[in-house]
Amino acid sequence: MVALAFFAGRSRSLAIATNVGGIPYLNSLPFYYGALTAVWCAIPSLVVLLIWNFADNYFISNMIVAELPESALELVEGKKDLLVNQVYNVAEGIMPREMAPDYIVAASERLEVILWWNRMLLAVVCLSIGILGSLFVWMKITPKFKARLHVEGVFLGVLFVSACIAILTTVGIVFSVLFESIKFFTKVPITEFLFGLEWSPQMAIREGQQGSSGSFGAVPLFVGTLLIAAIAMIVAVPTGLMSAIYLSEYADRRIRDWVKPALEVLAGVPTVVYGFFAALTVAPFIRDMGIGLGLDGFMTISSESALAAGLVMGVMIIPFVSSLSDDVINAVPQSLRDGALGLGSTRSEVIKQVVLPAALPGIMGGILLAGPRAIGETMIVVMAAGLAANLTMNPLDSVTTVTVQIVTLLVGDQEFNSPKTLAAFALGLVLFIVTLGLNYLALHIVKKYREQYD
């Protein structure tokens, strides 16, 4: 129909053009008249379609509830949604008719009728809006009508909306995480969450059950996250930095051409693969080595250790650190190096005393940017770090992290308003704030201390 509108508008403009003496006498090319007609046909009906889709569920549910007998509603006080769900299930054949009470079957038959009417009405409304829209433009087409400007305006609008999706996403994240977190903090005080030392979010399935009050002190998670991230950074920062230095200052082209892509492959390996590797190979290896060294006498050695997760995560971050450092090292002007070399320094002295100080802000920024990666990394820790919320600094013990808990709290079917699920959003909020903070700090450092050489 949109295509039809396009051709209608285009042919109308062509017809008018022949009247006034040819295409050159039109304000815009025929294409634009067609495009404008098509746009007026498509966009209003699409908007209606979207709004309709969001709204119709609400109205239909209300109609169904009105359909149900009073007695049934009283029976399941406050669980209207449940009944409506049953009606839907029966109508879609998920639930066999024989099992449902009569009033549900009746309501489901009614629902089918309503749904059919809903679809028909929607189709008719959208079609007529589309036709009206295109007619509106079609009538307006005259030789003086500035179709091109209108089309370009619409085009610019589309571009602008696309650009704003980034803002919408951020707003969406903030709202989704913040609202759920506020709900959580009405149930669990924020001080307990941030400073409590005990994490065991098991809620009662039935009332009065033993150990029904879950405790939501997130300190063990924060410590676990920082421990693993610290191990990862201890691995990644020196290796990544030295690799970048060697590649940009010492290695000749041939080695560079081979080694750089190989290191970049490390960045392209999916995290779930690293997680599998950590759990299957590295963790048992570290445990055996720990026991072999006789460390099990005076500390806990777990099969899922912080060290395994941290080491593998470090390997994952190496290319990130090295490519960022590579950029800043290359940005240090050659004249500085030549000057230092000319004064008789060895190469390593040039690097240590001239290049690195000049590149330091950039390198610091890169390290700060690698931080969120380590903190927010999920799959490696889910697969290799374990679930036990131990408050420990022992890298051979099993620890849990913020991301692991988010995953374990949210995977599977849960009641959405239980503190358990809400706690995951609160953890998400902490993670989001920390990431943004680190990112902001990194950009700030890079901007403030960057030396301008040209």
Place this chain on the structure above:
Amino acid sequence: MTKAVSTQAELVERSLKKRYRAEKRFKIAGIISISVGIAALFALFIEIFGNGIGGFSQTKIKLDIVLDSEELEIYDVNNEEEVSNGYYEGVIRLALRKKFPEVKSRGDRRKLYSMISDGASYRLRDLVMADTSLIGQTKTFWFLADDDFDTYFKTLLDGDPYTARVDEKQRAWVDQLIEEGNIEKGFNTAFFTSGDSSEPELAGILGAVIGSLLTLAITLALSFPIGVAAAIYLNEYAPKNRLTELIEVNIRNLAAVPSIIFGLLGLAIFINLFGMPRSVPTVGGLVLTLMTLPTIIMSSRAALEAVPPSIREAALGLGASKMQTILHHVLPLALPGMLTGAIIGMAQALGETAPLLMIGMVAFIVDVPSWFTDSATVLPVQIFLWSDSPERAFVEKTSAAIMVLLLFLIFMNTMAVLLRKKLERRW
């Protein structure tokens, strides 16, 4: 004076050795760092390949099946229900008993029956239902072995048998089968043609691969146009004001937000607020779109910046409007760079697991999805699920699935590199 100079020279001379040693140490540290990275890469690949290669083959056992209608309890071959409810397990058990007549006790028989995969009777049923004339005949079939035997047989062939799950008697049966030539290792077709299963020998990746493709299709269809449009706006139209700055800061920040946060967004907004269903590729695609958008916008902007201003000025000078300049001249020139960025973004999305766990794409789904609104899982999530399974046979399945995933990623990245090489222009 000369003395002072000579001492200074001597000083330098003496310190030189130490300085050269420091130089050498520094260089070696660099080489070690690089070796650590490369060694980790090799260890990873060798481990995955070593484990995964076995996942592509499968042990099969030859049995002569007597499709006796009496045993099958099928008396009317035209009655579809009766044929489908036939006692196929029974005829397979009968064949096993005939092959090993010395097995008498109940416990031993149960062990014997466990040699053949649970899927065998379903396969037999499908064959019979497709061709009912088979009933009454004696046919030879190769059936899949159960995963414990599969692992034992494969490790036996490699010379280092894994015996933890098979006992003395079962090993003797396998030896007998080997002697008679009734057991062999073949290509694992089920791995590529079926969905997930709780039986390792029946589990395949087709469902996950299709799920991944459907999810990626949504992601590409949304993120590429939106990303390119946003890049055009920011590079060509945006006035220098607070709003533009806000957009740019947002894009940079979103690129650094951990992927799991996008999963939380998807769960709270798409599933709870908009009421979309869980575990469907559409929602997965939406979440991944938001996640890859910053990557695509940034690479598209770089591609737009690489188009020299002279092109724009020439078009504008000839009377083209700004939109015509961009759509007819700048965009076609920038497109190869944008496509490269899009492929890299898609590769990132293909390997992503965490946000999809949040929106429920982690369910155990046997059926191969056929449309965007079917319940589905994706390849990385399938890998995660299998790696959690206790059966040893799933280790090689997991590794094999990882090999397939890596193959896809290598293919996509090579394509990106080739595309860039081929279409790149120097101005």
